[in-house]
Amino acid sequence: MTDANEDKEVAPRYPGLTETLANVAGGMISPVMSLTIVLAIWSIVALMQVVPESIFPAPWTVAEAFGEMVSNGAFSSDLVVSLSRAAIGFVIGASLGVAVGVLTGRVATVRLLLNPFMTILRPIPAIALVPVAIVWFGIGEGSKYFVISYTVFLAVWFNTHHGMEYIPEIYLRASRSLGAGRLREFFAVVIPAAAPHIFAGIRLGVALAFLSLVAAELSGASSGIGYRLQESRQYIRTDRMFALLIELGVLGALVDTIVHRIGKRLVHWEQN
Numbered sequence: 001m002t003d004a005n006e007d008k009e010v011a012p013r014y015p016g017l018t019e020t021l022a023n024v025a026g027g028m029i030s031p032v033m034s035l036t037i038v039l040a041i042w043s044i045v046a047l048m049q050v051v052p053e054s055i056f057p058a059p060w061t062v063a064e065a066f067g068e069m070v071s072n073g074a075f076s077s078d079l080v081v082s083l084s085r086a087a088i089g090f091v092i093g094a095s096l097g098v099a100v101g102v103l104t105g106r107v108a109t110v111r112l113l114l115n116p117f118m119t120i121l122r123p124i125p126a127i128a129l130v131p132v133a134i135v136w137f138g139i140g141e142g143s144k145y146f147v148i149s150y151t152v153f154l155a156v157w158f159n160t161h162h163g164m165e166y167i168p169e170i171y172l173r174a175s176r177s178l179g180a181g182r183l184r185e186f187f188a189v190v191i192p193a194a195a196p197h198i199f200a201g202i203r204l205g206v207a208l209a210f211l212s213l214v215a216a217e218l219s220g221a222s223s224g225i226g227y228r229l230q231e232s233r234q235y236i237r238t239d240r241m242f243a244l245l246i247e248l249g250v251l252g253a254l255v256d257t258i259v260h261r262i263g264k265r266l267v268h269w270e271q272n
Contacts, residue, residue, distance in 0.1 A: 044135075057239040062246070065239035074228065075247075077159030082213055082250075083226040085141065089148025089216075090209040094202055096149070097156025104157070105164025106190070118157065124152040126212035130220075139220035144213075151212035152205040159201025199263035207257050210252045 039059060045051070046058035053061065071073040078097050103110040104118070134145035167190055177187045217226025225244055232240040 039054075047266075048152045054236065055238060059217065060244045061239045064222070065237070066243040066247075069228075069240065078223060078225050078228050079251075080245075082110040082226070085144050085216070085224065086148060086209045086213045089145045089213070090152050090205060092145060093149035093152025093209070094146045094205050096155045097153045097201065097205065098160050098198060100153075101160025101201075102164055105161045105194070110127055111165075115161075118154070122154055122158070125215075126208075127218075130215060130218075133216075134220050143220060144216040147216040148209050148212045151208045152156065155208050156198075156201040157202075159197045159204065160194065163197025164190065167193045195267045199267055203259050203263060204254065206255055207252060210248060 042059050045056070046053070046061075061095075066075070100114065104114050105111070107199055129147055129150060132145070133146045137143040137146055152239050171189050171193055172185065175189045180188065213224075214226040214229065217224040219229050221227040221230075229241055232238070233243065
């Protein structure tokens with residue numbers, strides 16, 4: 001009788017580790033299957049020669065072009081330049097977006113003054129500002145930082161403003177009934193309540209930083225992924241263009257995953 005009860009009470013030694021490994025394995029299956037299917041269809045279309053290879057290159061041709069860029073150093077140099085531009089533009093835009101979003105979301109006077117102007121700015125795409133940025137800042141790095149930070153700023157501002165403006169009133173009433181002052185209420189109630197929206201804006205801003213990066217580098221640049229795309233178009237090197245687009249997509253997906261995981265750790269109460 002005692003042995004039977006002891007057998008029933010035996011539990012896995014490391015349930016957390018087992019579940020983590022299972023989740024990681026399950027999370028990897030779907031992307032691998034999706035990429036495998038896309039690669040298979042791409043290869044079949046290339047072998048059937050439905051479209052000329054000069055327009056739609058085969059996967060192995062794209063791989064050769066990628067290897068060529070790696071061997072001649074263009075891949076590493078362009079990657080470093082583009083990443084630094086995207087990072088600097090993102091930091092500037094995200095910082096301003098959070099700061100202005102806090103003000104417009106919590107201060108009525110600032111909201112009345114700035115919201116109409118922000119509403120006008122939001123529909124203007126980053127690529128439309130490239131000529132203006134070149135006139136203002138020249139063809140150097142300043143114009144590229146401006147275009148990237150502008151795009152990131154609007155996304156982060158909108159999400160921060162939304163999170164700050166729509167704090168549940170019951171949260172504020174509860175904090176005031178407990179005797180919390182304005183400053184403590186802001187950091188202990190308002191910021192945590194708005195944090196999920198802020199990180200959603202930051203995550204969107206990361207994606208938009210890479211999107212606007214290409215727009216900024218398509219004109220007035222002598223290095224970077226966008227510049228290399230433009231150069232490949234001039235020489236009708238679609239194999240390089242595909243390789244660069246894949247590089248940009250993989251890079252953006254990796255950065256997005258990192259930001260998403262950081263956000264889940266920092267805003268852990270949202271999961272609960």
